[in-house]
Amino acid sequence: MRLILLGPPGAGKGTQAARLVEKFGIPQLSTGDMLRAAVKAGTAVGLQAKAVMDAGGLVSDEIVVGIISDRIHEADAKAGFILDGFPRTVAQAEALDELLAKKHMELDAIVELKVDENALLSRIEKRAAETVAAGGTVRADDNPDAFKVRLEAYRAQTAPVSAYYASKGTLKTVDGMASIDDVTKAINGVLGA
Ligand code: AMP
Secondary structure (H helix, E strand, O other): OEEEEEOOOOOOHHHHHHHHHHHHOOOEEEHHHHHHHHHHHOOHHHHHHHHHHHHOOOOOHHHHHHHHHHHOOOHHHOOOEEEEOOOOOHHHHHHHHHHHHHOOOOOOEEEEEEOOHHHHHHHHHHHHHHHHHOOOOOOOOOOHHHHHHHHHHHHHHHHHHHHHHHHHOOEEEEEOOOOHHHHHHHHHHHHOO
C-alpha cells in the first residue's frame, strides 16, 4: 500500500497516519518529522531548513525530494509507505511520479482530509497545550504567526497538489471535521480496507 495523506496543517494527517501504520504495518514518512530530526541533529540539511521552518515557510523542493528519494529506498518502505506532508508543491508531486516510475512503483491512493480552515488555528493551539501537558516541547512553528504563514503556503502551493491528483482521477476526499474515529473509518472506506 503506497498512500499519500493531503490536507492543511492541523487537519489530522499525523494522527491518521499513525493509525494506518498500525493497520497496514508500513512506515509513516513525514517530511516534517524528518526535517525536525535533521534540525535537532544539526545536519547540513537541518541547518539550511531551520529558519524557514520556524517561520512557517516551505523548505526547498530539492531538499525534501532528496530526503524522500533516500527514504523510500530503505528496506522498511519496500512493502509500502504513508506519505505525510509530502508532496507539498506540484513540483514535488511531479518529482515523486518520476521517482516511483523509475522503481516501477505506483501509488495506491491519495487521500485528502478536507477541513474548515477556521477550525485549524484552535486545533494547533490544542496540540501545543496537549504537548505541554504531556511534558513535551511545543513545535517552534505551532504559534499563531508561523501558523498564518503555513496556511498561506498551503493555500498557494499545496492546494494545487490536490488539483494535480484530482485531474489524474486518483484523489479521494474525506471529511476531516468528523471525530478522529469517524475519519479513520472514512479513510478505511475509501481504501476499501
Ligand atoms: P509538518 O510537520 O508537515 O507540518 O512540516 C513542518 C514544516 O517542515 C513545514 O512548515 C515546512 O517548513 C517543512 N516541510 C515539511 N514537509 C515539507 C515539504 N514536503 N516541502 C517543503 N517543506 C516541508
